[in-house]
Amino acid sequence: MSAYEQAGEAGERLVGAAADGEDLAVEAALRPKELGEFIGQTRVREQLDLVLRAARARGATADHVLLSGAPGLGKTTLSMIIAAEMAAPIRITSGPAIQHAGDLAAILSSLAEGEVLFLDEIHRMSRPAEEMLYMAMEDFRVDVIVGKGPGATAIPLELPPFTLVGATTRAGLLPPPLRDRFGFTGHMEFYESAELERVVHRSAHLLGVEVTADGAAEIAGRSRGTPRIANRLLRRVRDYAQVRADGVVTRETATRALAVYEVDERGLDRLDRAVLRALLKLFGGGPVGLSTLSVAVGEERETVEEVAEPFLVREGLLARTPRGRVATPAAWRHLDMEPPPAAAGGQEGLFGT
Ligand SMILES: Nc1ncnc2c1ncn2[C@@H]1O[C@H](COP(=O)(O)OP(=O)(O)OP(=O)(O)O)[C@@H](O)[C@H]1O
Ligand SMILES: [Mg+2]
Numbered sequence: 001m002s003a004y005e006q007a008g009e010a011g012e013r014l015v016g017a018a019a020d021g022e023d024l025a026v027e028a029a030l031r032p033k034e035l036g037e038f039i040g041q042t043r044v045r046e047q048l049d050l051v052l053r054a055a056r057a058r059g060a061t062a063d064h065v066l067l068s069g070a071p072g073l074g075k076t077t078l079s080m081i082i083a084a085e086m087a088a089p090i091r092i093t094s095g096p097a098i099q100h101a102g103d104l105a106a107i108l109s110s111l112a113e114g115e116v117l118f119l120d121e122i123h124r125m126s127r128p129a130e131e132m133l134y135m136a137m138e139d140f141r142v143d144v145i146v147g148k149g150p151g152a153t154a155i156p157l158e159l160p161p162f163t164l165v166g167a168t169t170r171a172g173l174l175p176p177p178l179r180d181r182f183g184f185t186g187h188m189e190f191y192e193s194a195e196l197e198r199v200v201h202r203s204a205h206l207l208g209v210e211v212t213a214d215g216a217a218e219i220a221g222r223s224r225g226t227p228r229i230a231n232r233l234l235r236r237v238r239d240y241a242q243v244r245a246d247g248v249v250t251r252e253t254a255t256r257a258l259a260v261y262e263v264d265e266r267g268l269d270r271l272d273r274a275v276l277r278a279l280l281k282l283f284g285g286g287p288v289g290l291s292t293l294s295v296a297v298g299e300e301r302e303t304v305e306e307v308a309e310p311f312l313v314r315e316g317l318l319a320r321t322p323r324g325r326v327a328t329p330a331a332w333r334h335l336d337m338e339p340p341p342a343a344a345g346g347q348e349g350l351f352g353t
Pocket of ligand 2: 120167
């Protein structure tokens with residue numbers, strides 16, 4: 001992730017998926033506390049329910065769990081639910097926080113029996129720590145190295161059984177030996193609109209905000225399949241409803257509020273639309289190279305490629321082809337523009353519609 005993307009995602013973008021300061025402050029209050037309260041992710045939820053129930057019935061510590069998925073889909077939330085369902089304490093740390101194997105040894109050796117160790121961003125752990133983790137996961141044992149050079153000795157240290165819950169936005173970056181040591185891997189998907197509506201209703205209830213069914217639907221539709229974004233948009237719409245209306249979140253207040261914030265009905269923001277508009281208006285829908293497109297938008301290449309494009313591609317509005325970026329027919333429709341006849345022909349060729 002580029003520095004710009006981090007700044008953009010964290011601080012400036014209402015529809016960025018990474019947590020910003022305000023998210024961190026309110027998210028604890030909005031997190032579902034048990035599996036039954038967790039909305040959507042039906043498959044992962046059912047699988048996890050079986051894993052946890054079986055472990056409970058055996059009176060055993062649950063198997064190690066890996067949760068993979070895009071930011072804001074509920075990995076941290078699920079890890080806390082796992083601990084709660086097992087009535088176990090939870091210790092929270094992250095890959096980047098563990099620089100040396102010794103850091104990890106210190107954490108592991110202080111775990112209580114049955115404790116859940118949540119290792120966020122597990123793909124960003126250092127190599128030596130990773131290797132220590134292999135042994136800890138498999139044999140509940142670590143070798144603590146004492147001394148240096150030829151005189152160094154490894155002192156084996158028994159660990160109590162524990163459950164490692166690893167979270168990653170990049171499952172592909174995990175070395176296979178690490179991936180293989182998890183008993184269960186849950187892949188979190190983007191949420192359906194109907195599920196996000198339930199998230200909005202639930203959060204509104206917890207925040208003491210009145211929201212109508214179509215108000216919740218309007219917010220859900222603009223949330224990019226991501227509960228964190230749904231919760232964030234809800235807070236901005238609530239502000240608007242309080243200041244400019246009667247405090248109730250209706251479709252109308254949601255639409256007006258999100259127009260102020262330039263988040264359109266599909267969840268595109270100003271940058272996303274600027275990229276699409278340049279692609280359509282200046283380059284007839286493409287193909288056009290990323291550099292040229294970026295200059296036309298007045299943004300860095302990385303910004304267009306890493307901040308704007310992933311969602312546009314996911315939404316089927318833009319395609320990355322060997323010849324350059326190409327708008328899909330849906331992009332023309334989304335911006336209410338007619339594709340030029342030649343481009344339309346070319347696009348039919350490209351997309352087979
Ligand atoms: N299934 C869900 N039902 C209700 N709320 C949810 C659900 N999933 C996530 N949320 C809400 O979305 C917010 C973000 O979730 P969470 O912090 O668990 O995401 P994450 O996957 O850990 O993100 P990151 O990759 O940035 O760490 C939380 O406030 C949580 O309340
Ligand atoms: Mg998280």
